[in-house]
Structures are given as structure tokens and as C-alpha cells.
Amino acid sequence: MSGARKTAARRGTFIVLEGLDGAGTTTQTERIASVLRSEGHPVVTTREPSDGPLGTLIRQALTGRLGMPRGAGPLASETLALLYAADRTDHLKARVLPALDEGKVVLSDRYVLSSLAYQGASLPMAWVETVNAYAVPPDLTLFVGVAPEVAARRRALRGGPAELFEADEAQRRIARQYLAAIRRRQKRERIVRIDGELSVEAVTEASLAEIRKVLGRKRVR
């Protein structure tokens, strides 16, 4: 394992929010960032798929605007898994690692656990893990857990076009994969489940409590 993978070597703190589509990770990322900023922490918020060129390609694939050559259908799940992994390399090098080197708190809306859950729902999880092996482990992953039915209701309220993984059956499968991925990774990584069915305020508070434990540990180091 290279030095870059050791979380202790970083000056900043890398925190990831994960959950089903509709779990509320985007809302919570912004709410958590604004509280931490008000307390004087330098915070960078970001997301995967990223806003870079590969993230843009992925978003096109998710809405059916990008597919295989000659109209041969949607991208193969292997292709999409590799695109997510490639986007992650870009995102790490261009945005996450530089901010961590500057000592910032980086809050990412989704990261490797999304690939293990979503791509792992149709491909062997070990292969998905292998193509993501370069991705540095976060200091903390918050899994915002909601029942698939609750997530579906929230997506319906939000409106907008349905994306590739948003069918109810797919989401139930992804929910199971998230639990399998968490079991697989939590020996090596700090992953905490937050009850995402609580009020928006309570989810923010519970998340901040976990984040403060990690920030406190860093300070005394």
C-alpha cells in the first residue's frame, strides 16, 4: 500500500455521504458544510459523478443521451463502472487530494461505496473494488439510510426525469448491495449509518456529531 493511501498522512479530512437516490445526501452535504464553515472550518463540497468531463459523460449515459456505438443500446454496465472509476481518478487528482493537502475538510456527495452498491448490483463486487483500488479511503463515510419506499416517495416529489438506476426494483437491490458493501469495507474504514428518515435537522445534527469525533481526533494527533 502506498503512502498516499494512509489517511493519517493527510492534513485535511475526507468525509463522504452515501445513500440511495432520494436519501438526501445532496441536501445534507450543503447543510453540514454551512455549519462547519460557520465554525471556521475550511470546507470544500464536491460530488460524484464529478462536474469534470467524465462526470458529464456519465450524466449523459444516465439519461440515455449517450450509448453504445451504432445505436446498439445503452452503455454496458462494465463500461459505466470503468467510467465511474475513471471519473473518480480525475476527481481525486484535480479536486479532492489538492484540497486535503491544503488541510481542508472535503465533503463528497458519493464516492467508492456508490460504485460497490450500484455497479456491484450487476457486476461482481470484487471486480468493482479492483478497478477502484487506487481510490484513497475516506476518513469517514456517513451512510444516510432510508427505506427504498421512502427514497422513491421523495424522488417522486422532487420530479424531473427518471435516471438509469431509479426504478424501484433496482433501488431495492442497490439498498441490499449497500449493506453488503458496508459489511465488506467496515473492517478497514470508518463507516457510520445515520437514520435518514429523521427530520432534515436531526440528520444534519447526527452527521455533525460523527464528523466532530473525526475532526477532534485529527486535532490531537
Ligand code: TYD
Ligand atoms: P446522483 O448523486 O444521483 O446525481 P444527480 O443528483 O445529479 O442525479 O448520482 C447519479 C447516479 O449515479 C445515482 O443514481 C448513483 C449513480 N452512481 C453510481 O452508480 N456509481 C457511482 O460510483 C456513483 C458515484 C454514482
